[in-house]
Amino acid sequence: MQVRQFAALALDEVPALAQDILREIRAEYPGLPVVLDESGEPMALIGIRRALEGFVQQIAAAEGGRPCYPLEVFQEFGRGEGLHGRSLDSLQAIYRLGVRLAWRRLAEIGQQIEIPPPAMYELAESGFEYLDGLVDQSVRGYAEAAARQAGERLRLQRKLMELLLSERRGDSGPGAPADYGHGSGSHSASGQPGARSALDERAARVGWQLPERVAVGVLLRPAREAVAPAVGQGVLLDMETEQPRMVVPDPDAAGRPELLRRAMAGWSGAIGPPVPLADAAKSLRWAEAAVRLMERGLLPSGEVLHCTEHTEALVLLQPEELIEDLARRCLAPLAHCGPAHGRRLAETLLAWLETRGGAPEVAARLGVHPQTVRYRLRQIRELWGDEVDDPDRRFELELVLRARRLRGELGRVG
Structure with a gap:
């Protein structure tokens, strides 16, 4: 009987109590934003009033009843904190202040109708359990907003990267990638009017300088x-x-x-x-x-x-077809040599081209006897003749032989 009486008195107090709690919260947290619903009523006031009503109704149906939380309102509070980049710490502190203020008034009602202290302790425990439920709802809303924001940021970031990496700024043609030694120096990100402003806009939306x-x-x-x-x-x-x-x-x-x-x-x-x-x-x-x-x-x-x-x-x-075509022409003299002997001659030729030295220098590079190098160099001159004295042909030979070494077809020396 006392519980029903307590609930009835508390429900009568809810509107005024909600106003008092909101006033105290604003005094404690003067920077708290005021968000109005469609009717112009502060959302915070609606949340406080519904929370109080839900708690009192829970008490009235205490015989095994489940807590009834104003889900959407408190989830919206959490979403608002997430969308504005704030943590939940201040929101939880506000909840605790509200519960403390509410309990002060509810305790007065309990004394007024002489509810025994053990029963009031149970009511207090129910109040803090109810607070935990409100916080859970706000955490859900906060997590939802954070996930939505993260997803939106990733989407905008991908759009920024698509524009930044667009090929519209010009291509150097098929084959090997364009020369990266010097940039275009263009003030436009894509060489087209308005491209830079579009890039600026997308970068600003994700906070990327x-x-x-x-x-x-x-x-x-x-x-x-x-x-x-x-x-x-x-x-x-x-x-x-x-x-x-x-x-x-x-x-x-x-x-x-x-x-x-x-x-x-x-x-x-x-x-x-x-x-x-x-x-x-x-x-x-x-x-x-x-x-x-x-x-x-x-x-x-x-x-x-x-x-x-x-x-x-x-x-x-990279330009594999071009290098292979050049190799077929430059290394044609090795076609009639066996694979092992052809490889040794190729390694000797490359060492000679890289060192520009005599037999001793080439031998040291290859780790063989100088007399072996002299024998191979004579064979090389017989195979290529005066072509090995032509600077352009030597350059081509070194290119294709270096490429073969990079592919593991020639041994690494030096």
């Missing part, structure tokens, strides 16, 4: 469900593609290489050369080319390598 230079990476997943590398703020990362891509701003900035090295532990792939922002697609093409060579076993795997440290392989192994 446009850098002067970037390097683009292509990654190989260590496992299908691999967790994204913790590349840190500022590095754009797209994990939605089969081979994840990343855009590293100001790649030569102090500390950046070391941070990337630690973040990429366990991953493999390639980072293209640093280029002006407008030439990001060129850096991407070199990174993709390096990854293809890694997959063929022609570049080291198991790490994230930098294209600038493997320029020779990228230049000589």
Whole structure:
């Protein structure tokens, strides 16, 4: 009987009590934003009133009744904190203040109708249990908002990367990637009117400050469900593609290489050369080319390598058809030699071209006797004749022989 009387008195007090609690909360937290519903009533006041009503109704139906929480209101409070980038700490502190103020008044009602202290203790425990339920609802809303924001940010980030890496800024034609030694210097990200402003707009939406230079990476997943590398703020990362891509701003900035090295532990792939922002697609093409060579076993795997440290392989192994055609013409004299003898002559020829020295220098490089080198050099001159004295032909021979060495068809010496 006392419980029903308590609930009836408490329900009568709810409107005024809700106003008093909101007033105290605003005094304690003057920066609390005021959000109105469609009727112009503060959402906070609605939430407090519904929470009080739900708690009192729970007490009235205490015989096994489940707590009734104003789900949407308190989930919306949590969503609001998430969408505005705030933590839940202040919201939970406000809830605790509200419960403390509410319980002060409810305790007065309990004394008024002489509810025994043990029963009031049970009511207090119910109140704090009810508070936990309200917090849970806000946490759900907060998590939902955080997930929505994260998803939206990833979507906008992918759109930014698509524009940044667009090929519309011009292509150097089929075959090998464009020269990355010099950027275009263009003030436009794609060479088209309005491209820079579009890039500015997309960058601003994800809070990414446009850098002067970037390097683009292509990654190989260590496992299908691999967790994204913790590349840190500022590095754009797209994990939605089969081979994840990343855009590293100001790649030569102090500390950046070391941070990337630690973040990429366990991953493999390639980072293209640093280029002006407008030439990001060129850096991407070199990174993709390096990854293809890694997959063929022609570049080291198991790490994230930098294209600038493997320029020779990228230049000589990329235009494969051209190099092979040149090799067929340049190395035609070896066609009638056996495979093993042809390989030894090729290695000797390359060592001679690289050292520009006599038999002793070439022998030291190859680790054989000088007399062996002299014998091979005589054979080389017999096979190629005066062509080995022509600078252009020597250059072509060195190109194709270096390419074969990079592919593992010739031994590494020196």
